[in-house]
Amino acid sequence: MSWEAEIEELRRREAMAYRMGGEDKIKRQHDGGKLTVRERIEALLDKGSFREVGAIAGRGNYDGSNEFVELSPSNFVFGRGKIDGRHVVVGGDDFTVRGGAADASIWAKQVQSEQMANELRLPIVRLVDGTGGGGSVKSLEIDGRTYVPANPGWEWVVANMGTVPVVALALGSVAGLGAARAVTSHYSLMVKGISQMFIAGPPVVARIGEDLTKEELGGADIHTRNGAVDDAVESEAEAFERTRRFLSYLPSSVYGLPPRGAPAADPDRRDEWLIEAVPKDRRKVYDMRKILRSIFDQDSFFEIGRMSGRSVIAGLARLDGWPVAVLASDPRVYGGGWTADASLKVTRFVDMAETFHLPVVHLVDIPGFVIGLEAERTATIRHGARALAAVYQATVPWCSIVVRKAFGVAGAAHMNAKRFKYRYAWPSGDWGSLPIEGGVEAAYRAEIAAASDPAAHRAAIEERLNQYRSPFRTAEAFLIEQIIDPRETRPLLCEFAAIAAPLREAGPRSFHMRP
DSSP states (O other): OOOHHHHHHHHHHHHHHHTTTOHHHHHHHHHTTOOOHHHHHHHHSOTTOOEEESTTOEEEEEOTTOOEEEEEEOSEEEEEEEETTEEEEEEEEOTTTGGGOGGGOOHHHHHHHHHHHHHHTOOEEEEEOSSSSOOOTHHHHHHSSOOOOOOTTHHHHHHHTTTSOEEEEEOSEEETHHHHHHHSSSEEEEETTTOEEESSOHHHHGGGTOOOOHHHHHBHHHHHHTTSSSEEESSHHHHHHHHHHHHHTSOSSTTSOOOOOOOOSOTTOOOGGGGGSSOSSTTOOOOHHHHHHHHSSTTOOEEOOTTSSTTEEEEEEEETTEEEEEEEEOTTTGGGOBOHHHHHHHHHHHHHHHHTTOOEEEEEEEOOBOOSHHHHHTTHHHHHHHHHHHHHHOOSOEEEEEEEEEEHHHHHTTSOTTSOOOEEEOTTOEEESSOHHHHHHHHTHHHHHHSSSHHHHHHHHHHHHHTTOOHHHHHHTTSSSOBOOGGGHHHHHHHHHHHHGGGOOOSOOSSOOOO
């Protein structure tokens, strides 16, 4: 009366599933410098925590007597597990089974992984390798028909962008639907040398006359610079480490709040060198990342998207243990001016902060939008206006530190001017509608042209106007609330984080981050 025989049959089928595409295909995966999907899941999750769903789903082979012979497993593996003790959902493509193509997939598994994350309110990590269940022309012969395109379960993919943290790792040559799954995420990674991403791969692109290698068409250098993918790493192990770290700053879903880490041992730290971090010569640049490392908890700054929109720095950090979203200017790139891609970066990052209830700290040195023909060709003002809208729509607590410049429309995007202005300025603050150096030419053009010595006259006007440039004059009119000693920045920001913590409200927002 025992079910032992059935359990033995279950174990036999599970063993077949665990063999994946077979020894030859696994060897090919390893020879290509890649782990198998099951090795990836083991490396990502806390040891022994993975609970697979649908392990024996696939295509059963039966003999003439209808007796089971062998299982060809589905090429998608998913389930739940833990990262640093917190439950997550993980789903990955098995490239050893038909290269991840659609004719080896079972759509319901991929769909259910997204639905599981959404309804259980758990973060989801996608391990994308191949087409990610996308199309294959072989399905024409197998199915004996074609179909009108649809992406089953895409409603869950979209819904998860506003519900749970989504991380996508492109871990091979990712195309079509696989590429769409990779970029529809809050944080995405590629591995240099083994990851490429494209709408269609080189064999298809060759039909339009472009003969390119996989790296030339869709390597990490391309997609980290154009902003399609956030970051590139050197190894899969590093990708898993960055995934764990990214998730540590976020709640499991929008229905919770970002967890506080261990309180800092030095919330009142004052680094003396900050008093001279910004040169008095406005033409000289400085290292904003060094400032970030000083004012946030030690080793807590986690930069995202460093290679795209490079005049803007974005990332996550902690202040006395409290997680915050960080925006900052990089004066080494366009002097901190906003380009079209920098504006896109701001929009996307502010939307993520709003989605997951992260207070924003903004270190400001924005001379305005980058100008010129390229700026006009790339619709900088359109993308800049969207970034400004994102800032004004955000409801999370917000603190700005005006480190140096804040000019024009882009400078006005340092915070929502209609909210209570929780902001400070360093004595190096310099602001207005236009910098004097460039604005004089426009405002006094006729006067300068009529002068006997135009250069000397322009210099005299600049000297006269510079008398009114002092940030203390702005403070006299209470148009900047407080000028601070730069060395006080960390203690004041730690205070901000503590004040902001109880103001964070769990729950979905009226808008959320889109891909």
